[in-house]
Amino acid sequence: MSPSLSGHVLIVDLAKLPAQGLILETAIGPAELALPEDGQLSITAPVQVRGRLTKVMEQVYFHGSICGTVAAPCSRCLESVDDGFEVEVRGVFLPSGSPRLSDDDAVVTDALDVYSHDGSRINLYPLVRDQVVMAFPVQTLCREDCAGLCQACGANLNEQPCACEIESGDPRFAVLKQLKSPDLT
Ligand SMILES: [Zn+2]
Ligand SMILES: [Zn+2]
Numbered sequence: 228m229s230p231s232l233s234g235h236v237l238i239v240d241l242a243k244l245p246a247q248g249l250i251l252e253t254a255i256g257p258a259e260l261a262l263p264e265d266g267q268l269s270i271t272a273p274v275q276v277r278g279r280l281t282k283v284m285e286q287v288y289f290h291g292s293i294c295g296t297v298a299a300p301c302s303r304c305l306e307s308v309d310d311g312f313e314v315e316v317r318g319v320f321l322p323s324g325s326p327r328l329s330d331d332d333a334v335v336t337d338a339l340d341v342y343s344h345d346g347s348r349i350n351l352y353p354l355v356r357d358q359v360v361m362a363f364p365v366q367t368l369c370r371e372d373c374a375g376l377c378q379a380c381g382a383n384l385n386e387q388p389c390a391c392e393i394e395s396g397d398p399r400f401a402v403l404k405q406l407k408s409p410d411l412t
Contacts, residue, residue: 255273267300293359316354
């Protein structure tokens, strides 16, 4: 496969979808995935996509899993942390403009992520992108007992205690002191 086609690993020709279904097993690099820029979170390694595409009449079902690694800043010390994720995915692709997207099938499609296809090809990129974005961690800790940053000088307290901590003693008291003394300036 030429490099110019490598961006199409998640686009499947409907005509090539065999009756027994198609096993899809591939990996998409961060550049191909082209996630919306968040500034803080980023995909640093290829995202693995595995699953089966099954065609039933004009509907194509995808059942599989998506896993990868997202780099996110630790919520306390801001160090970059690699966070692994793996999500199970159930999606259905309906012909675009299909009336099945509304009314009666709402109950059925409730448990499925619904996408559309153009009658000739299935594009799994939107599905994979959605799943990866949803898998992004809300909060990340580099470790359970991360000491975080010093409120006063910004030093990373995981590396070494800073001077202010030695002066003011327990940093929790420093916080209390700040809370108690109103700003008189
Ligand atoms: Zn941390
Ligand atoms: Zn400090």
